[in-house]
Amino acid sequence: VGDFVREGVPLYVQIANSIAERIRSGELGTGDQLPSERQLAEELLVSRMTVRQALLALRQQGLVDGQHGRGTFITQPRIEQPVDVLIGFSDNMVKRGIKPSARLLKLESILANREIAAELQLHLGESVYAVHRLRLANDIPAALEYSHFPAHCCPGLDSHDLEGRSVYAILAEEYGIHLTSAYQSLEPVVATAQQAQRLTISKGAPLMLVTRTSYDEQQRVVEFAQDLYRGDYFRFVSGARPSSP
Amino acid sequence: VGDFVREGVPLYVQIANSIAERIRSGELGTGDQLPSERQLAEELLVSRMTVRQALLALRQQGLVDGQHGRGTFITQPRIEQPVDVLIGFSDNMVKRGIKPSARLLKLESILANREIAAELQLHLGESVYAVHRLRLANDIPAALEYSHFPAHCCPGLDSHDLEGRSVYAILAEEYGIHLTSAYQSLEPVVATAQQAQRLTISKGAPLMLVTRTSYDEQQRVVEFAQDLYRGDYFRFVSGARPSSP
Numbered sequence: 070v071g072d073f074v075r076e077g078v079p080l081y082v083q084i085a086n087s088i089a090e091r092i093r094s095g096e097l098g099t100g101d102q103l104p105s106e107r108q109l110a111e112e113l114l115v116s117r118m119t120v121r122q123a124l125l126a127l128r129q130q131g132l133v134d135g136q137h138g139r140g141t142f143i144t145q146p147r148i149e150q151p152v153d154v155l156i157g158f159s160d161n162m163v164k165r166g167i168k169p170s171a172r173l174l175k176l177e178s179i180l181a182n183r184e185i186a187a188e189l190q191l192h193l194g195e196s197v198y199a200v201h202r203l204r205l206a207n208d209i210p211a212a213l214e215y216s217h218f219p220a221h222c223c224p225g226l227d228s229h230d231l232e233g234r235s236v237y238a239i240l241a242e243e244y245g246i247h248l249t250s251a252y253q254s255l256e257p258v259v260a261t262a263q264q265a266q267r268l269t270i271s272k273g274a275p276l277m278l279v280t281r282t283s284y285d286e287q288q289r290v291v292e293f294a295q296d297l298y299r300g301d302y303f304r305f306v307s308g309a310r311p312s313s314p
Numbered sequence: 315v316g317d318f319v320r321e322g323v324p325l326y327v328q329i330a331n332s333i334a335e336r337i338r339s340g341e342l343g344t345g346d347q348l349p350s351e352r353q354l355a356e357e358l359l360v361s362r363m364t365v366r367q368a369l370l371a372l373r374q375q376g377l378v379d380g381q382h383g384r385g386t387f388i389t390q391p392r393i394e395q396p397v398d399v400l401i402g403f404s405d406n407m408v409k410r411g412i413k414p415s416a417r418l419l420k421l422e423s424i425l426a427n428r429e430i431a432a433e434l435q436l437h438l439g440e441s442v443y444a445v446h447r448l449r450l451a452n453d454i455p456a457a458l459e460y461s462h463f464p465a466h467c468c469p470g471l472d473s474h475d476l477e478g479r480s481v482y483a484i485l486a487e488e489y490g491i492h493l494t495s496a497y498q499s500l501e502p503v504v505a506t507a508q509q510a511q512r513l514t515i516s517k518g519a520p521l522m523l524v525t526r527t528s529y530d531e532q533q534r535v536v537e538f539a540q541d542l543y544r545g546d547y548f549r550f551v552s553g554a555r556p557s558s559p
Contacts, residue, residue, distance in 0.1 A: 078427055086429045125506065152500070153398045155554040182323055184331045251554040255397070257502030257520035257545040261370065273518055275502035281554075300502040307552055309400040309496040309526075 080115060081122035088123065092132050092143055103133065103141040134301065144301060148206065152307040155251045155283070158204050158212060158296075159235035167206045171232045174213075174267075175201035178220055178227065188282055188293040189219050196220035200231060203267055210268045211302050216294040222246060223291075246291055251283040255305060258297070268299055275300035325360055326367035333368065337377050337388055348378065348386040379546065389546055393451065397552040400496045400528070403449050403457060403541075404480035412451045416477045419458075419512075420446035423465060423472065433527055433538040434464050441465035445476060448512055455513045456547050461539040467491060468536075491536055496528040500550060503542070513544055520545035 078086075091097045103109070106124070110117045124141055127133040134144045150161055162169035179185075180194045189197065197217050204212040216236065218226060223244045231239070240246040256278045265272040276297045283292035298305075323331075336342045348354070351369070355362045369386055372378040379389045395406055407414035424430075425439045434442065442462050449457040461481065463471060468489045476484070485491040501523045510517040521542045528537035543550075 078424060083427060086427055090428050147501075149499075151554075151557075152550075152552045153554055154557045156557060179323060182328060182331055183335050249556065253552050253554055254394075255500055255522070255550040255552075256392075256548075257522045259504060259518065259520050273504070275504050275520055277500070277502045303501075305397075305500040307397045307498050307500075309396075309398055309498055311494065312396075312399045312401060 079122075081119045081126065084109075084113060084115070084119065084123035085126040088127060089132055097143050099143055101143045103143070105140065147304040148211075148302055149306050150298065150303050152253060152255065152305045155248055157235050157237040158214070160237070162206055168208070169235075170205045170208065172203040172205065173201075173232050174203055175199060176227050176231060181217075185217050185293060188290070189217060190290050191219055198223070198226045200226075200236065202231065206302065209302075211299055213264060213267060213297040214294060215296070216292060218292055219290075222285075222289070240291070246285050248283045248291065249286050251281050251292075254280045256280075257300070260297075264297060268297075270299060270301070277303060277305060279305075324367075326364045326371065329354075329358060329360065329364065329368035330371040333372060334377055342388050344388055346388045348388070350385065392549040393456075393547055394551050395543065395548050397498060397500065397550045400493055402480050402482040403459070405482070407451055413453070414480075415450045415453065417448040417450065418446075418477050419448055420444060421472050421476060426462075430462050430538060433535070434462060435535045436464055443468070443471045445471075445481065447476065451547065454547075456544055458509060458512060458542040459539060460541070461537060463537055464535075467530075467534070485536065491530050493528045493536065494531050496526050496537075499525045501525075502545070505542075509542060513542075515544060515546070522548060522550060524550075 088097070088103070104112065106117050106120045109120045113120070124133065132144060133141050148165060148167065159169040177199055178196055179199050181189065181191045181197045183193060185197055186193045186195065191197070198220055200214070200216045200218070202214045203210055204214055220226070223240060223246065226239070229239045229243060237248060240248070258276050258278045260268065260270055260272055260274045260276050262272045264276065265274060277300060279296045279298060281292065281294045281296070282290050285291045333342070333348070349357065351362050351365045354365045358365070369378065377389060378386050393410060393412065404414040422444055423441050424444050426434060426436045426442045428438060430442055431438045431440065436442070443465055445459070445461045445463070447459045448455055449459055465471070468485060468491065471484070474484045474488060482493060485493070503521050503523045505513065505515055505517055505519045505521050507517045509521065510519060522545060524541045524543060526537065526539045526541070527535050528539070530536045
C-alpha cells in the first residue's frame with residue numbers, strides 16, 4: 070500500500086490516479102478488464118468502499134466503464150474535438166485515423182419554424198433542409214447530428230450522398246459554399262431513452278449538446294446544427310487567451 | 315392548436331419551441347410555473363404524452379425544471395462562460411451583473427502526486443497549493459473548483475482571502491503573475507451524490523467538467539484546475555474558424 074500513501078490526497082483519488090496513469094501510459098489498454106473490487110481491495114489493502122470510490126472517479130473521467138457484477142473495463146480513450154477550430158465530424162475523425170460514417174435518420178425539406186428561422190436568419194415558413202444523422206466512429210455510434218440548411222443556399226441538397234460524404238464537403242464541392250466562421254455553444258445534458266438507444270449507451274448518460282451556427286464568406290448563416298456527442302467518447306478542447314491586455 | 319401545426323416538425327418540438335420562445339421573449343420569467351401537463355394538453359388539444367415530450371425537451375435545454383407532481387418552473391437563463399477567452403469565474407460574473415462569491419472547502423499545501431506533477435510540470439512531491447472552492451452566483455451554488463498552484467510561484471498563497479477575492483487577481487496583484495494563455499478541455503459528466511449535495515442539485519444531473527492548465531508570460535504552468543459547473547446554469551460559448559485556408 071506504500072505506493073498509495075500521499076499526504077493530503079484522499080486514498081481513493083490516489084488509487085484512481087494510479088490506474089489512470091497506467092491507462093495513459095498504455096500499460097492498460099482499451100477493453101482490458103480491471104480486477105474485481107474485492108481483488109483490488111485485497112491487493113491494495115484498502116476497503117472495498119475506497120476501491121468503489123476510485124472506480125467511480127475513473128468512470129466519471131470516462132476512463133473505465135462497466136456495470137455491477139459485470140466487471141470494469143478500460144474504455145477507448147477520448148477523441149478530442151476542437152471547439153475553437155471549425156472542423157466537421159468526418160474530417161476530425163479522418164485526421165485521427167478513425168473511420169467516420171453516417172446513418173441518415175431523416176432528410177427532408179421543411180418550413181422554418183420560429184426557432185429555425187431566427188437562427189438561420191430566414192422568414193418564418195421559408196424552406197429548410199433538415200438533416201438528421203447518426204454519426205459513427207469506426208462503426209460505433211458516437212453522435213447524433215440535427216442540422217438545418219437554408220434551401221436557397223443549396224437547392225437539391227437532399228439528392229446528394231449524405232451517408233457517404235461530409236456535408237461540409239458537399240457544400241464546398243457542389244455549391245461553392247465555404248464555411249469561414251461559426252459560433253458554438255456547449256452544454257452538458259443527459260441522454261433520453263431514445264437518444265440512449267440510438268447511441269447504444271444508458272439512459273441518463275452524459276452527452277455534450279453542441280449548438281452551432283455557421284457562416285460563409287458573405288457572412289450568411291448557412292447552417293444551424295444541434296449535435297449530441299457521447300460524453301464517454303469525446304472531450305472538447307480549446308486554447309484560451311485573455312480578452313484584452 | 316392551429317398555432318402549432320407546422321409541416322415536418324414533430325408536434326412536441328413545436329410546442330417546446332413555442333414555450334422556449336415565450337421564455338426568450340421574457341413573457342415567461344424565471345420562477346414562473348407552467349400549467350400542469352393535463353392543463354397544457356387540454357389547452358393545446360394534444361395528448362399528455364406529447365406535452366410530456368415537450369416538457370422533457372425544455373428540461374434538456376435547461377429552460378425549465380421540476381419534478382413529477384411538483385410542477386414545472388422556468389429556470390434562470392443560462393450564464394455564458396467563454397471557452398476561448400481566459401476569464402475567471404469572478405470576472406465573468408461581475409461582467410454579467412451577477413455577484414460572485416466563494417466558500418473555501420479546502421486550502422492546503424500538498425505534495426504533488428503523479429497527475430498533478432505532470433500537469434504542473436513539477437517533480438513528484440514538490441509543494442503545491444490545493445484550493446477547493448464552492449463558487450456562488452448571486453448566493454446560489456453554481457460551480458465546484460479544484461485548483462492547484464505550484465507553491466514556488468506564489469509562496470504564502472494560503473494567507474490570502476480566497477473567499478473574498480478572485481484567485482487570478484491575487485496572483486496578479488500579490489505575485490505579479492499574469493496568465494497569458496490556457497488550454498481547456500470540456501467534458502459532460504453527471505453529478506455524484508456529494509457533488510449534487512454541495513451544488514443543491516439532483517444526483518445524476520448534468521455537469522460540465524472543465525479541466526484547465528494556465529500559463530504565465532514565461533510559459534510556466536501556474537495553474538491546473540478541474541472545475542465542475544452546473545449544467546442548468548451555464549453554457550460554454552466559443553467562436554470557431556477553419557484551421558487552414
